[in-house]
Amino acid sequence: MPVFKAPFNGYSVKFSPFYESRLAVATAQNFGILGNGRLHVLSLPPAPSAPLTELISFDTADGIYDLAWSESHDSLLVAAVADGSVKLYDTALAPAQNPLRSLQEHTREVHSVDYNPTRRDSFITASWDDTIKLWTLDRPASIRTFKEHVYCVYSAAWNPRHTDVFASASGDCTVRIWDVREPGSTMIIPGHDFEILCCDWNKYDDCIIATASVDKSIKVWDVRSSRAPISVLNGHGYAVRKVKFSPHHRNLMVSCSYDMSVCMWDFMVEDALVGRYDHHTEFAVGVDLSVLVDGLMASTGWDELVYVWQNGTDPRAP
């Protein structure tokens, strides 16, 4: 299976929505504690036994915690940088001409960025300064700032169906649902007793959302009856870092954790853990499922490796 070794510790990996064989990886030096960062754009080889090749990479002065591919332009990327900036990159231009823009508004690290898949013109960033900001590609400043969380916001995700709705997960142990047309959050789900590190919407049911928490569990909620989760998924040995619903299967989702594993879950069955991959040798912090290829998944971790494999196969197989 294709593998890529980055010079820095991996933080996030995302497949391109335009090209089946393209993906990008956000990395940070020294485990993201301090130092530089680098954004790699990689290409899958025609044969699975070949390694991933790097198309282009961009260096940043600080670690990159997350990235998002633009849904409107096939060569644009947004990077969430640890110095609080949000940077726009164009892979069609040389590194010297990049970044196209550096948006400096957040006062703390930007931990996640998500591009609106339906409207395609805007994206949201979640930061440790407790806020979420809404941006468009053409404007030099944010359009709106959502400030309600009382602690770091770790993740923000657009609803795949409703163009103006997104959810945010925070260290204040709540998930908030927002509508950009509304002044404040429309719902607060006190989902866990511990910090919530990630949230993601179900791609087939617009009311279902999953949350990944420090308490090692993933909870699946229906926002219509948010007092109790539909399902609680246990199995990770340490905090769960990311969770992502499958774009191809209604009930499937993938997660990665500090226990160094990547797990596949079916939240509708009793024995929810349907797959487990232990290929990383340090914290597994990034995972993604390809929208274009069913079953294709990628993960990255602090062991500086990026793996791309088909669900059901061994990521480390040659």
Added chain:
Amino acid sequence: MARHFFADKNEDFINAQVNALLSSLDIDGDVQAKGPFAGRFRELEDYWNESQGAPRHGPPQTDGWVSEFSQHRIEHGDPNAWAHSFEQQHGPNSWASEFEQEQRLVSAADQMRGANISNLAAMEQTRMLAHTLAQNNDPKFQNSKFLQFVSKMSSGELIIDDNQVKPAALSSPGDWATEYQQKYTAGPSWVDEYAGNQLSHGPDQWANEFSAEREQRPVDDQWVNEFSKLHVNDWADEFGRQVGEGAFGESSADNWADAYDEYLNEQVVAKQKSDASRGVYVFSDMNPYVGHPNPLKEGQELFRKGLLSESVLALEAEVLKNPDNAEGWRLLGIAHAENDDDQQAIAAMMRAHEADPRNLEVLLALGVSHTNELEQAAALKYLYGWLRHHPKYGTLANPELSDSLYYADVARLFNEAAEMSPEDADVHVVLGVLYNLSREYDKAIASFQRALKLKPQDYSLWNKLGATQANSVQSAEAILAYQQALDLKPNYVRAWANMGISYANQGMYEDSIRYYVRALAMNPKADNAWQYLRISLSCASRNDLFEACDSRNLDVLQKEFPL
């Protein structure tokens, strides 16, 4: 944007990462797949509430780890609850004491990101993280590079400075080291000094330095201690003058006098303590090098690379295994000395002497430390022993003389030795030490300068020269010498502290504070430096920071007095 040493954002990184990991550890994994967890965690909460003190409610604040942790224990607890309860249990100096006991691993802490090696709390936390990770038997965790990284940060081997992670001296061996070398974008001086072999402080030179009967550490003690005495006397005079001139109000005079009395008392007590406990070496517990096949070699390598704390552990493992290994004890003594831990240095050297009474370097080291302690008789005994066991100069020594040594005799003998071999730097060094004993500072300075002509790259020699100059009230020159020492060895804790002393001596208290703080940042265990710092704070009328100083709160001090 460079991440500053003290940036708050650093805290949150650790908070995010470490908290996530650590708190997840305390969560019972056997909870059923459906239904809320509240019941389970309540048990844990109750337990912690009992052991930690009253919980407080409210959303966690940005003290990251602490909030996370306290949240975990105490529902939406106060961010500082953990810290407070810890203090309750262990006392305000708990951080320091914990740190002393368990150097590498352990402990919770707020701010790893800031690299705050200075911040004992951060060290504690990284140690706890490292400890926790280390406890996981899964080989993946055992081999985790992150664990190594954290371990090194917690022991101070890695420092974060100017948005770079720097090894305290050099990175450790192995892949991990090369990796860091690559990423390591430190300024030229560091790299040149350690990576290149152009300077004589390359590995070979260093080894030579140690094999060549040179003793650095204990001599430095002397300089510092001697100097500190003068230092205080000078201040007393100056203060007396100023009071006479009416520069201070009545109250401040009393405060200063009180501070001075306190200091003297502390000195006396410290001396008594050190007398009592001298010679008793205290081993670190939880030593990962125990069981290592060749800890001596490992220790030597680590020492060569400047990873003092790590090398101490490895060497301790060696002497635990082979209590008669003189070389192990000797190197251990030197490592402690460079790290400004006099007590341990002397204890280790004594053991080295027991193991090998003829080892010249050990004899020199002991001679020097006793000179530092102004124990003339003992110093002479060891220095004379050096002469006697020396293959070249042994003939000069009259065996009958050793029973009743007079300073004059010994000095004369060493002068003869110097005439015999004027190119032998060691003889000049010993002479310099002897002259300090007799307070003939000009002669001492001359001797050291001669030695420096022969060994200009010897950082400890520069320190000795500086200290001698400082002792003879040539503080401005002393600073130049210390600077040379620091240029050669940037993490030379003792030289940093000495710089502070020289500044203080010239009345530049603010500056002196900065240097003390820097020295303490590198080694929070340097007790004497804490005392000097306190005095400088007093002289600079910064009594507001006494508490920070007494509680050894380097974080606050560094923020106030960055270099």
